Amino acid sequence: MLDASCALKDEMTPHERMGSLMQGKPIDRIPCVPMIGAVAAKLIGVHVNEMLQSPRLTADAQIRSYELFHHDSVSVCIGSHAIATAFGGRMTDPVDDNPAMKVNPIQTEQDLDRLDLADLDKCPAIQVPLEAAKILVDRLGGEVGTGLIVGGPFSVASSLRGTNFLLREIIRNPEFAHRLIEFSLQCSIRAALPFLREGVSPLIVDPVASGSILDRKKAAEFAFAYTRRLIKEFQKYAPAVVLHICGNTRKLLDQMADSGAACLSLDNVVDLEQAKKQVGDRVMLNGNVDPVNVMFLGNKDLIHQAVKTCLAKAWDNPRGYILATGCDLPIKTPVENIAEFVDAARIYGKWPLDPKNFS
């Protein structure tokens, strides 16, 4: 299984590549980021729940993934559920899956007043990835950047209160919904700052703020008003903030671009060409090979075709383009498929980009 490392080699390290790209200098290939989260556990032969409880295993799994694929970012994660556990929320503990929320810590309006932000500072679900991030920066910092995937305010509010209840509060008790999302914003900031001080780059994930759940007006008032402030806070440490919202964000693209994010990470249901036309002069685009039907269930041919399609749509995005998967890879994604993905980036995304290579 672990022989499935990529066959092709690079001429530059990810740091050299990203640095030259930002300065408008030539690079060797398109930057490439398969989102390797929980699937990394199997690269070091441990269960996902073991990895998530150990800084050493969390770091080792990311280091192993980098040794195998030499992709352009390693990462750790504090999702919205993890943040909710700081306040008494409880997650499931599946052996080989991402945990789901079991008990939301806020059941009544009064519960919010009892929560203390300082509880985040000793939360194991934040301390483990923080210690892992320090190891990654120490071990790989000379070559590749470490990213922090952090839950955005709307999704944190959803983990604190429960999605259905949050949506109900928005209609019936918008004043409380705002107080809750304001508290969630402060949670995202407080949880992430220790990472950013270590030189880790933020990628905000706000799956619940998807266009499938909120209309434009509600998204502006209850999601983006807070995301903008989060990004502004993060920019004090890291100028290039990435924003990822799962699902269909076609109708939210301009609001995402207005958030201050330097780069939008788009789900595979969003058309990259349409995104390029709509917001490509304002933001870098990142995406969006289908993580399920192509990466998990597909084969070499399907992966190469999907990479070529993404390149054909977004290679000339005015503010730049990073080839990536549309969301986190499923845990059972074959390791060979990740290797095919990064090799396809090297073949079709060879510099200088030429449409003849991916048409």
Ligand SMILES: [Zn+2]
């Ligand atoms: Zn996603």
